[in-house]
Amino acid sequence: MKKISLFYIFLIFLFILSLGFILKTGQNLEPVKVNFHSSQTSPEQNTKTKNHLSKNTSSRPDFLDLEAMGKIFSGHLKQPISRLLLQLIVIxxxxxxxxxxxxxxxxxxVIGEILAGILLGPSLLGLAFPEGxxxxxxxxxLSTLQILSQLGLLLFMFVIGMELDLQILKNQAExxxxISHSSIMFPFLLGAGLxxxxxxxxxxxxxxxxAFCLFMGIGMSITAFPVLARIILEKGLTKTALGSLALTAAAADDVTAWCVLAIVVTIVNAGSFSSGILMIVMSLTYMFVMWKGILPLMKRAGNVYTTKESMTKSITAFFFLFxxxxxxxxxxxxxxALFGAFxxxxxxxxxxxxxxNLVEKIEDFSLTVLLPLFFAFTGLRTKFGLLSSSGLWPIFFLILFVAVLGKLGGSSIAxxxxxxxxxxxxxxxxxxxTRGLMELIVLNIGYDLGxxxxEIFSMMVLMALATTIMTGPGLKLVEFLFTKGGLTAKATSNAGILISFAQHSRGLELLKIAYGLFPEKKKKER
Structure with a gap:
């Protein structure tokens, strides 16, 4: 054995013996507070200190006391950082x-992530395992969870904003x-009537x-911009004219709806229309500044910072600050805040x-870690137990029908x-x-205002989830009707074949080619 190994073993042995001797010798010591000032410690303070020491000494666990060790372990789990890490793991x-x-x-x-949040909330986990x-x-x-979830949503909306094709947006702005205003006015009017x-x-x-009428109207008018954006992203529609138009209309819808919501809140709080109008003017001013002032500056920056080598930590920090x-x-x-990020x-x-380069730095972490917290946090605040009364189900289906009719009908017609x-x-x-969790934010505002x-809150939450779940099957149904035996196929099947030829001998050859391209026509004529 080498000398260095022997020295290492001796050092460990000496360390253990010395530390054990110090701990054993000082175990029975009691501290005596030395007063370095002129005034002396009061008897009450001495008594309080002794009681605190005796309490700590009595609570010192034995290594074989499993119950005491369990209490210590449980206390560690209740620490904020420990609980947050456990929440992140579970979510x-x-x-x-x-x-x-x-x-x-x-x-x-996104539907599964929303349902995961509901499963972890009081509606299911809270009922089955209340202590857990x-x-x-x-x-x-929950406040820490909410802040992290909002941060993830901001980063996600920034990525969605970068994915938009500005040229398509210019062509489809009108x-x-x-479309966005029609998708607000139609459901708003139907919601007010309901x-x-x-x-x-x-x-x-x-x-x-x-107040009740206005909140029912605005509750029907919301489009879940982040949820819709994520659906479009996952279906690969971001770069298409359809996806860009839908995303632009949804963004305009939510900006308008939030402005209307601000006016509604001011009315509910016995305020005036002036604050809502001021907010609209400030919003339009900020968009104008971003478009006419910041956009040209960003174009200049894009000519310099393009490669990975040029994207230093300082430049990356600048974009995050922006x-x-x-x-x-x-x-x-x-x-x-999410519209500012967008x-x-x-x-x-x-x-x-x-x-x-920016997407690579932002997207994976925000989509994988932070964004699910947004869906989970909202799911934790929803309660479906209030719908146990069977008399509420017909009213819920009426709310769902009105919501779909107003939003889908108004947007489609426009x-x-x-x-x-x-x-x-x-x-x-x-x-x-698609309403999703932006709808839940509006509903929570209305619920907090009283x-x-x-009952209405629970039914509107269920309506928001139902309309979000409808999106995928609805898109598939439209695709099927117009491409697979639906309207397009029927229109094609009624079409004939027109062949133009100068020589009679060429007619038969062209007809064979036509039947080769459209064999169903040959079968139909037979």
Missing amino acids: MFSARFFGKLATVLGQPS FQLLFPKES SAVV AYFIYVPLAPEGVDFI IFLSAWITEAIGIH LAGVVMPDKKELRD SRMSGKNWKDSLSIGILMN VLSE
Whole structure:
């Protein structure tokens, strides 16, 4: 054995013996506070110190005391960082598992992540394992979870903004505004009409009809911009004219809807229209500044910082600061922080290399870790136990029917009037009918203000989930009807074959070629 090994063993042995001797010798010592000042310690302070010491000494566990060790371990689990890590583990695993399951079933993975949040919430986990639910998601820990989820949503919306084709947006700006405003006015009017019939039996006591009516209208008008964006991203429609138009219309829809929501909130709070109008003016001003002032500067930056070598840590930090600053400005205005992040992505340089580098730095972490927290946090706040009364189900289906009719119908009609064919019009209507968790944010505002009762809140939440689940099957149904035996196929089957030829001998040869291309025509004539 080498000398260095012997020295190492001796050093460890000496360390253990010395430390054990010090601990054993000082075990019976008691500290005596030495007063270095003129005043002496009061008898009450000495008594309090002795009691604290005796309490700590008595609570010192024996290594064989499993009960005491279990209490210490449980206390460690209740530490904020320990609980947050456990929440991340559970939420990420649940989101990935149910996201994959939803994909297998033909649904977007976002549906599985939403359902994962509901399964972890009070509606299921809280009922089946209340103690485990309280240990995993105590109320004091939800604020941290909410902040992280909002951060993930901001980064995701920045990526979605970068994915947009600005040239397509310029060509479709007029159509997008018409579609978005139609998708607000139609469901808003139907929701207000529905409020007239359900106000008496279901509105909270003491709530003014105008406030209830306006919140039912705005609750029907929301399109889930982030959920719709993620569905479009997963289906590969981001670079298509249909996907860009739907995403642009949804963005305009939510900006307008949030402005209308601000006006509604001011009315509910006995305010005036002036604050809502001011917010709209500030929002339009900020968009103008971003488009005319920041966009040209970003184009210049794109000519310099394109390669990975040029994307230093300082430059990357600058882009992150730009994202958060834009989000902070829109949050301060009152429309929502995520639109600031989206606008920051839209005005980024259109250099593919630069965008790819930023997406690589942001997308994986935000999509995998942070964004599922957004769905989980919202699921933790929903309760479906209030729908146990069978008398509420007919009202729920009426709410669902009105929501689908207003959103899908209004968007589809406006899209058709803008020149789109029926296939694209219905597809846009189905995409705009996606409400998701942006709807839940609006509902929570109404619930916190006391405008929406628990019953209405629960039914509207269920409506939001149902309309989101409809999106995938609805798009497939439209694709089937217009491409596989539906309207397009029927129109083709009624068409004939026109052959032009000068010589009679060439007619038979051309007819054989035509039948080779369209064999169904030969069978039909037979």
